[in-house]
Amino acid sequence: MRQIHSDNTLSQKLERTEARANADFVETRARLEPESGAAWIEVGGAYAMFDGTESPLTQTFGLGIHEDATAKHLDRLEAFFKGHGAPVFHEVSPMADMSLLSLLGERGYRPIELTSVMYRPLQNVEIVNAMPNSEISTRPIGESEADVWAQTAARGWATVFDGLGDFMLALGKVAARTEGGKPFLAEIDGEPVAAAGFGIYDDVCILAGASTVPEARNKGSQNALLAARLHYAQERGCALAMMCALPGSQSQKNAQKNGFDIAYTRIKWQLFE
DSSP: OOOOOOSHHHHHHHHHHHHHHHHHHHHHHHHHOGGGOOEEEEETTEEEEESOTTOTTOSEESTTTSSOOOHHHHHHHHHHHHHTTOOOEEEEOTTSOTHHHHHHHHTTEEEEEEEEEEEEEOTTOOOOOSSOOTTEEEEEOOGGGHHHHHHHHHHHHTTTSTTHHHHHHHHHHHHTTOTTBOOEEEEETTEEEEEEEEEEETTEEEEEEEEEOGGGTTSSHHHHHHHHHHHHHHHTTOOEEEEEEOTTOHHHHHHHHTTOEEEEEEEEEEEOO
């Protein structure tokens, strides 16, 4: 197996994959809900998304990775977000040139969040479920099951804090209909118990948004969904899988148990004026 190094080349690949997945989502939102004003642009290799003022997708990906970020780039990006009445956020890879940190500081940005960006090779490797359970079956959803998937995902997220379930239901109904997406369900006795996001862009797959309904937790659904998505991607010729998680979270631990390595820790910056 060819060794993959955590460097700028890998970061370009991972950041562009996540950017494309989110652009796919934004385009789907614009198609399904034209009144939302959802849109995205590319500036200096960075993808800037507007998906609503409260959406976690409203930010940039890949700033300073494909080419050095400049004040002119930031002027255009900030104008894009402000033109939509949205706050300005940038997810910045540590592989970007260090000059970007000074530039962000000079313009009034502050770091607000950290993300572990993880990856694992898929070619010529065995995919093993770290917690197998024969009761659990997994599969990609059919075209008519988008709302079922969204409802299952929302039930899983609803216990995190009040109001999150409704927010994730609306988000999930769009995510389940994206062109590059292939969401997965986990079932026990034919009943959906967990949902997970998934998409393939060129030879990289991205795993996102797994949640389990309260009554079915701690049975191995998330590990089953992780292994199933990796198998699916491997069978379709993907060379690499990626996912993101909060540092030290259970999602990160589950990924590491299933062969993922941390490529780098990314910083999210917000503009304060």
